[in-house]
Every structure is written in structure tokens, then in C-alpha cells.
Amino acid sequence: MAEEFEPKIVAFLCKWCSSAGSDLAGVSRMEYPPNVVPITVMCSGSVSPLYIFSAFKRGADGVLVSGCHPGDCHYIKGNFYARRRIALVKKLLDYIGLEPQRFQMSWVSAAEGKKYTQIIKDFVQELKPLGPQTKLRSNS
Amino acid sequence: MVNLEDLKNEAHKLLKEGTVKYIIGYERGTNGLLPIPAFIKNPEDVERLIWDPTCVFNLTRFLVDEKRRKASEKEPDERPVGVIVKGCDSRALVVLLQEKFINRDDVYILGVSCEEAGVLDEKKLAKTLKGKKAKNIEFTKNDNFVVMTEDGKTEISAKEILAERCLECKANFPVIYDILLGEKVKRKSDKPFGSLEKFESLSKEERWTFWKEQLDKCIRCYACRSVCPMCYCDECVADTINFAVTADTTAEEKAQKIKWAEKSPVTSENFVYHLVRAIHLAGRCIDCGECERVCPLDIPLRLLNKKLEKEAKELFDYEVGFDPDQPSLVSSFKDEDPEDFIR
């Protein structure tokens, strides 16, 4: 039997909420699949659409952008700009025919280690049946 | 109706009195009815100006070139440049003003209303005429065009030969101008995003197949970028072709150049290029249709940009090109922006 497909996920986590939330998951020893490599950024508002396209081009099977809940942004309103920008990117990727499950956004607070764990579990479960992302992946 | 003589008279006056340094307009070219851009400096040359439904180009792109030229001049002529704009072109100008790329004082806007017509799609026209060459085209009251060919007059429904975007146009008269020619009347247009409907109803895999086929054709000639008034960046972040390396570019700056998309025209790189262009035009594209018109491979680029225009309207109630003072789509937000997609 062929080995089960393990999706590769890049997660852009804001430093103050989502990265801290994922730290909390660690401190609480909550287990989740090792498919995600986190990249800590200062704010979800700093995630450029280029990062997302680039991750898919480099072969990501899924991309997650996670920030503070509305009203909780360490930088007051960065996550509001992120919400608008990411909505547009999501619509665009869906429009060109990329599976919508492959690109997700979440609000994870520093207290939501459990939520982070669940998001990663769900994400991996949803990506597995889709198989590798080859549409935007570079062959070189 | 826009009276061409009025346009010429206004242009003549502006040049004669020295109000503008030159006027960018349309004149008849050598290839049949298709016009070419005209740069009129002398008052007597205004006779060359034309205005009719063949005037498809968005001339505001030349303001981008003008700005660069002026910046390189030692003692630039500070007078404004006159430019003839249609409704769509005027909205491009609004975005250029909104982004402070052009100063309002640097342009003298001669607005021409398309009134109930629009501009022609030359490809549609050629197809309809089946190889015959049009000698003259006039719009009639009953939403038809009277086309004169070597075989005589034929009347063709406007819908058949008007550019797709004109059929969906929201305001086919200039929204900003110094002089307005013609009436501020609106064509009875189709649904504003009608052209997307058929495509949006396709399944995800059908959409992918469609775009893969379309974007695989791209040879990365960058005509779409060159003709776009919004693509005024000195350096495009999406590719490495036009990295502006000057004598003062530091080693650090050179090292910072990122190849988000490689030059090679393969699926992945073409997608990155076109996705970046589409997302960077979100809230900025005013649907002048120039990118699609100039594409040598007939890639339906309008469909990409129109989609984000639609999303901006539906998700954020954002309309582009009407108010030079409004913040840009992505540099603003509302508390109630949708977030049902967020986990």
C-alpha cells in the first residue's frame, strides 16, 4: 500500500497572538500533526499576497495565515487590513480553480492553544483527500 | 452628441493660448479605421483630431510616460498636458490622482462622453464584417452602428461589435474633467458583471482547465503591463525583467531583489505573474480593457481583473475611480468587512 499523502503546510503566524497561541499548545502538550512549518511574522497585516503565491509555487499543499481576533491586534488594526487583503486573495485563488481548502485564514489568540491545534488537525484532514497541490507548483 | 468641431475648437484655443503644452488625443492611422494616439503641439494640427467609436485607447497611459520624461528634464515646461478621456479613462485618471502619481494641476482634462454608445471591439468587428474593411462607422439612435464598407452600408446591432466592457459600463461619461463634450447620458447597460456569470458557473476544475489553457499561452511579452496606466511602477515586483538597477543601486539593494516569478513562460511562473498583477490591480483596475486588447495571445485578462472589481464591490462596497480622495481598497477597511471565511 502506498504511503499516505502528507500535505506540506506553511503557516504565517502573527507574533503576538497566533504564534503565542501555538506556543501555548506546546506548553499544554496538545498533539497535532507535524505537517505545518510555522513562519512567525510581526502581524497578519504584514503578510503580502506575494508570500502566499510564492508558497504555493514552492509546492505548499496548504497555506495558513493566522492573526489576532478583531479588536485584539497588537498593532491596533493590522488584522483588519489582513482580513480584507486575504479575502481578495482567497477569492482570486478560488476563481482560478485552486481548491479553496488549500488557503485558510484564522484568528487564534494567545490563549487559544486548543483552537490552533484543532485548526491544524482540520486543515491536514481536509488537505489529505486533495492530494499534492500541483496546479501552482513549480516543476523546477 | 460630441461635436468633433467643438473638440477641435477647444483644443485649438488651449494650444493657441498656451494653456497646455500639448494635447494627447486620437488621429486616424494608416491601418484602416484604427486610430493612433496623436500628440498635438501646434494649434493648426488640431485638424488631425478625431473622435468616434474607434477611439479605444486609454490615453492616460501617456501621462505616466509624460511624468517620467518631465522628471528627467532639467528645465521642464510646467504647463499641464491636455488629454482626451472617455468615461473609463477618466476613472483611470482618478486612480492616478488618488495614488498621487499625477497632480491635478499637471493635466487639463478634455472629457468626451461615449453617451449611449461606447467603443468598438476591433476583433468583433472584423469577424462581423468577414474580411471587409470598414470605411466609416456611425452610431444611430436605435442602438445600431451604420458601417460603411466597400460593399456599401450595413447596419449592425451595437451589441455585436461594441467592446465587452462598454456593454457593462457603469458610467460612460467622464467623472472628472475640465471641459466636457457630449451629454452625461448613460448607455442602457447589461449587468455590470455579466461577462463573469458564465465563467463563474463553471466547476472548479473547469475553471482551472480554462485558466491553465489561457495562461499557458502567455509568452510574457508584458504588453498587458506596458499598456496599463496602473502599471506605472518603475520596477515590477512580479518579475525580474525590469529590475531598475541604476548607478546608485547598492549591493544590498541588488541582493534584496527577489525573483517571485522566473522569466520562463511556464505554468507556475505565468500564474504567479498574472496573480500578482490581478491582486495588485484590485481596487485600481477601472476596466479600460487595454490589457486584453493588446494581448497577442488573446488571453481574456479582463476576466481576472473584473472578478476582483466585483468582489471589491460585493464584499467591501468599494467602487473604483469615482473619488480621488477615498483611501485605496487595500489601504482601508470597515469594521463590518466580511470574515465568514475566517476560522
Place this chain on the structure above:
Amino acid sequence: MKRTGVFVCHCGINIAGTVDVKKAAKELSKHKGVVHSEDYVYMCSDPGQNLILDAIKEKKLDNVVIACCSPTLHETTFRNASKSAGLNEFQCEIANIREQCSWVHKDMDKATEKAIKITKSAVEKVRRNESLEPISIPVTRRALVIGGGIAGIQSALDLANTGYEVILVERSPSIGGHMIQLSETFPTLDCSQCILTPKMVEVSKHSNIKLMTSSEIQEISGYVGNFKAKILKKPTYVDADKCTLCDECTKVCPVVVSNEFDLGLTGRRAIYIPFPQAIPATYTLDISACPGLLPIACGKCADVCEPGAIDFDMKPEIIEEEVGAIIVASGFDLYEKEMMGEYGYGKYPDVLDGLQFERLLSASGPTMGKVLRPSDHKEPKEVVFIQCAGSRDPELHCPYCSKICCMYTAKHAMLYKHHVHDGQAYIFYIDIRSGGKGYEEFVQRAVEEDGVLYLRGKVSKIFEEKGKIKVWGVDTLAGKDIEIDADMVVLATAMRPSEGAEELAKKLKIALDKDGFLSEAHPKLRPVESVTSGMFLAGAAQAPKDIPEAVAQASGAAAKAIAILSQERLFHAPTVAKVNVNLCTGCGMCVDVCPYDSLSLKDGKVEVNEVLCEGCGTCSATCLRAAIQIRNLTPLQVSEMIKVSLGG
């Protein structure tokens, strides 16, 4: 090629139990640019740190990556260690392979693979880090306090007594705020003027306090440690130094207008002193009431002023002050009369608000401390107090609880009984909120000792009939309709942010909450700080509060301000935005999104105020041309991090 060292920590078995640290170190040693890679049981221990120090020196490392626990724990430790070996602190990066890897996974192969990716990502980042030093800002060691109520007075005195110069700005002619209008204060019933006036005098005499009354903030610019304030000082037409308070001017002034200090219960002249204990102790000319100065229409006051204190030629002045910290104590106003039509407020003279009733109770008030009806100056025998008049009413009025009304209504009813022994006080309430030291006992006293009748329910209608005010209501506990023929009704109207608070907030660039009060930086942990660094909040400007709370917050705000002023220089993280002017077209989109106003356009290019920038990077994601980037987290760094995170 930069020379990178990688140090993989076992953290005992915390990491090594799940991640094959030997394999990780070996894999990393093969990575481009890595010239040293080792693992150790506890990197944060002294021997562990020494390994790093030695390797930096021996292998001439340009930068290091420590693969260990979350950077929140030991980033500082390892950056300090790197510094002691001669590296810039930004040449050290942490790869979090514990919280974000070993602790959350079980499969060793997969966890190791992930740990390697995370570490490689940190290597790619650190190789492109700039060496930066903290941004140092000199501090102007003076403070500005806006608002001269009890909160502003307290903050100003705390700052001044610590030794810092304070500019206290008050827009009305005297400091004292609403507290000076009160009769007695709950729960101890000490006289408000008696406890406040000594503080007001202290303000006026304090050598460190520069008091500016009849003055308003016109503009605030700058940033923490270095604010510039433009203050508009309005003319009072009376020279405070010459005024002897002889009161001759008011005797000849022909104009009578409503006296705001007594909330319209009395009148005053165009030239007047707000109240006898006003600070500064001087008369002032109300130009909006005066028959006219240009040309002088009357001038009688100047004619009788023996010391010649009246100066009709006084002009508004703009005074500029430089300060390092700002405390905003702009206070509250009562909910507008016009909004409370249903209670006949503003329509019937004997329907009063809480502050008007305070004036009636005050020994120096319009009735010299006798409780008399404004309409006929008779002693009211039945008084109805209505709580939550405008508060806790999301449909029609303010959704929030004004917090002080339960207590001051109990006090009002009690004091009324002290004045009118044979009177009856009724209180309509929704429920009683008496949290606070001695507060519950106080309410109980009102009921038990003074026979105040509490009726749980709302008032449905108030109307005048035969010289009485008919109050129709319901007692929901007894389930009965209530009708009272009252002589007077007192409404505990809601507290609102003071008029002009919104405009002031705009000038200060601080946020307002949904009710228009000034927003604190964090509702729990930073309740006295505004979102703007160096600006602090005190008193009812931030939310309804009573005197002790306002004073406590005022002292808190002063302490926060002192924390800034006590330093000669402030330091700021240097990981801020930088601009590539060759690429910038001056579109200003980054300026729009910056939460800190740290960006501005100059000659068609954007400029960064590094002191204000917090390095969030929203500008960089907004810029279409990558012309603005955050130092040490540039798109190039992220791009390379993405690449290695995906195994590239």
C-alpha cells in the same frame, strides 16, 4: 558568504525525546553557509552558552541560530551571550523547536524533519539580518495634563511633587471640574469643597505647575518623550495679578446670563467669578455675554475697577510647549437634557438632574443649602429620585451603566432627609450597584436610618398636575402600579464623555470606544495607557467612575508618565520600516494603513519616523512595489524562509 553557527538544544528530553537532535545538527551542518553545528543538553546553561561563545570566536561566526524553546523564553539570553562574544544582537536568531515542534508531535522522524526546516528557516533569516542598535530618543522631562478636574489635579500634583514640571490645561476659567460643584461625597459625607479646595490651592501655588485656564489644546504633534503642544489661551480680559476680587465690576454689569456653575439655577453677570474659591482667583469676562468690546459698548466694569485689572485689549495667544508625556483627564458631562423628554426634564422646573440637586444641597449653593423647589421656593415634601435616567438603555439612550448614580442617589435621598426631616424620598431603581469600600453599608443606612423607600421598577410617565409632579411607575417586586404626587423629581442622568472629547481625541490621535469615552490600550492590563505611547488616561474621560477611582487612575497615570520622564533617553526596537526611495512613487497607501502615524509623504516619497514605527509591517504588505520593508523581516527573508520551510 556569511559564516553561520547552529546550536541545537536537547532541553533535557524535552526536545531530544521527540527530535533526533544529532541528526538535526548533522543535517544543518550541510546547509549552505553553516560552518558550525552542534547539539548540547541545555544550551541556556552556562556551559551551553560557553559553547556558543567559543564557537563564535574560534570559527569566526558571523551569526548564530539557537534551535531551542520559544523566543519568548531565551531570545534575550542568547542575544546577550552573542553580544558578549562581539556579535550584534540581531546576528542571533531562535528556532522554536520545542513549543512549536517537539512538545506537540510524537513521530520522531517527522518531528525531526520539521525541526530541521524550522532551523533552516531561522538560518536563512539570520544570514540576511542587519546589525542594528536600539533607536535612542532624548526625553523632554515635563508633562502636559489636559483637564483640571479632580483627576487632572491629582495627576498634576503627583508629577509636580515628584519634581517634574507640569502644564495643566483647563478650558474653563477655573480648575475644580465637576467635583467642586458637589455638596458632600459618598460614603463618608465629607464636604466636597472642603477636601478639594486645598488641592486646588496647592496647584496654584506649586512652583512646578504652570496652570493655564481658559485654554484649549489646539494641536499635538511629536511622539513619546517629545511631544509638542500648541495651546490656545483665550483672553479673560481681566489681569489675574491685578484683580483684588472686590466684586465692584459685577455690581455695574448690566447683563445677566444663566450661571453654569449652578447649572442654570441662578444667574451671573457677564463679568464674574465662576465660584468664590475659583483658582485662579480672578474675575473673568464672558465675551459671549458682554454687550461688546469692538467697539466697547458698555465698559462700565472697567470704569469701576480701581486696580485697573480689566483689559479689553487682551488677545488670544497660542502658546507652544514641549513635553515628554501627556495625561488626558477631560472628564464627563451629564447626558443632555433634551434627550430626556420622557421625564419632563427641561419642561418642568422641579425636575432636576443630579448635579442641580447637588447645588441645592450645597451650603454655598443657590438656596444656601436649603432644599427648595426652583419653581416656588417651597420645601418639597415628597421627592422622587429616578436612577438609570439614560443609562442602561441601549434602545433609546446609553447602553452602559454610569456607575456612580446608585451611590449618589442614595446620598441625595439621605441628605434630603437630613434637610427635610418630615419629607419622604422615593427611589426608582433597576438594581443597586454598590460595589466599593463602605458603599453597601451606605445604601443600607439610607434605607434603615433615613427611611428612603426603594421601588424596584421603571417610571412610565411624569406630568404636572395642580402644582404637583405626578409620577407613574411600577413596583415590580410588589407587582403594583405606583402613583406619587411628588414635589420634586431628581434624575440620575447618565454620564457622557465631556463635550469636545471626540475632537480632542482626534488631535491627540487616540482612540474612542463605542460610547465615545477614550480607549485604553488594554481593558485589563493597560487601563491607564492610551494606544499612543506616552499618552495616559485619567478619570471619567476613560469611563464613568467615582472620585476615589478617578484619583487612583490619575495617580496611576502620573506614575506611568514618571516612568518615561525619569529616563534621560528612551530606547526603541530598531526593527522598523525602511524605504527604498527609488521604488517609492508616493502613492501614500502605506501612510493610510500605518496604525502609528509614523509614515508621511515628503516631496513625493514616504518617510519613516523611526521613533513612532512599531515594526508591524502592514505597510510592507500594502505597498505594491516593495518600496517599504521592515528591517530584519524583509520580503527577501520571508521568501527564503518559505523556500526552506517547504524543503527547498
